Amino acid sequence: RKEVEQDPGPFNVPEGATVAFNCTYSNSASQSFFWYRQDCRKEPKLLMSVYSSGNEDGRFTAQLNRASQYISLLIRDSKLSDSATYLCVVSFSGTYKYIFGTGTRLKVLA
């Protein structure tokens, strides 16, 4: 089983739609969680950290469910510019090493 698993998609959604991605992780010792965004052939960029209490940044909401070992990302009112690959990232307690999922591809259609 992979340490971090994501549905690769693609998710094709119309502009203005709400879309949600889930990511599961296998190691219950995981401590830090992030969503990164990667545009085609570019470097990953931090979208948001994910906290136990959940957090929101504008149209983006991230949730963590430790009991079921998954994190989620919700995007409201999708924009064309949201088209990208969204990477789920997990870091284990005591290490600075990040484990990346393979990403979920989102395409927002006009």
Add this chain to the structure above:
Amino acid sequence: NAGVMQNPRHLVRRRGQEARLRCSPMKGHSHVYWYRQLPEEGLKFMVYLQKENIIDESGMPKERFSAEFPKEGPSILRIQQVVRGDSAAYFCASSTPGAPYSFGPGTRLTVL
């Protein structure tokens, strides 16, 4: 404040040659990480370094690959005797302790 810098951005090598990839972390960042991304795949951890120390190299292939982060100058990822399977994007990231990574633009290595 300049971000993480990597050079070259594109590197072409023939089989058997050496590839040297350089990474300058963000100012004030003491931690450097190297990741490799194969086409249509996720980022795979290679090595984590601090100045003059390799902290975790569990993702480095046992042969041909080495990394350093000297007291002065950039971090270097060195691949000796490259093979076609080494063709990939190599990303460097840096951070302060406990903070999220910032990535450089990557070096795309093509082995002919």
